[in-house]
Amino acid sequence: MLSLQEAERELQIGGELNPGSWVEHSRSVGLNAKLIADKISTLDSRKAYVMGLLHDIGRREGVKSIMHTIDGYNYMINLKEKDVARICLTHSFPIQDVETFFGKFDCNDEQKSFLSSFIKNALYDDYDRLIQLCDAISLPSGACIMEKRLIDVALRHGVPDFTVDKWKSFLGLKNYFDKLCGCDIYSILPNVMENSYKSLI
Numbered sequence: 001m002l003s004l005q006e007a008e009r010e011l012q013i014g015g016e017l018n019p020g021s022w023v024e025h026s027r028s029v030g031l032n033a034k035l036i037a038d039k040i041s042t043l044d045s046r047k048a049y050v051m052g053l054l055h056d057i058g059r060r061e062g063v064k065s066i067m068h069t070i071d072g073y074n075y076m077i078n079l080k081e082k083d084v085a086r087i088c089l090t091h092s093f094p095i096q097d098v099e100t101f102f103g104k105f106d107c108n109d110e111q112k113s114f115l116s117s118f119i120k121n122a123l124y125d126d127y128d129r130l131i132q133l134c135d136a137i138s139l140p141s142g143a144c145i146m147e148k149r150l151i152d153v154a155l156r157h158g159v160p161d162f163t164v165d166k167w168k169s170f171l172g173l174k175n176y177f178d179k180l181c182g183c184d185i186y187s188i189l190p191n192v193m194e195n196s197y198k199s200l201i
């Protein structure tokens with residue numbers, strides 16, 4: 001797997017190709033994933049950090065919606081980084097149904113069918129779950145309470161029919177990792193309260 005330095009370099013290049021808040025969000029996901037993984041003996045925190053840094057690397061290709069997952073997957077497969085490639089797809093789907101994506105389906109039929117069957121058939125492990133969790137608690141400025149980030153996404157993408165089910169699924173991930181860590185994850189992440197008090201609009 002890529003070293004931390006190589007992952008950070010990829011993120012930096014991605015940010016030069018397509019500047020945006022996704023770069024700081026990715027750094028936040030990486031750091032939060034590492035801090036949580038540090039508390040769980042079965043997880044490699046360096047691997048979690050690299051996966052967090054690169055989960056949105058598809059955004060290097062431009063401002064896209066669901067295509068950012070497929071672009072990231074293809075880019076990482078070309079680098080022979082199969083585990084990170086998988087995370088590029090799974091991080092947006094705590095529910096294993098492609099239709100539960102917040103955003104536009106800016107992919108063609110063939111790409112949608114590939115993504116649909118990949119997600120439906122994937123056997124999620126704790127790395128998939130950890131990055132899904134961290135994506136849902138990481139603003140560009142750092143960790144915040146999940147409810148805050150869910151509203152942040154809803155303000156940008158609206159609230160489709162599956163919203164409540166997806167929120168429940170994310171909230172379930174928080175409970176799952178609280179148990180694995182033996183503490184409330186917010187207690188081990190920096191500046192959660194400060195970030196949670198900031199206005200989103």
Ligand SMILES: [Fe+2]
Pocket residue numbers: 025029055056135
């Ligand atoms: Fe993300």
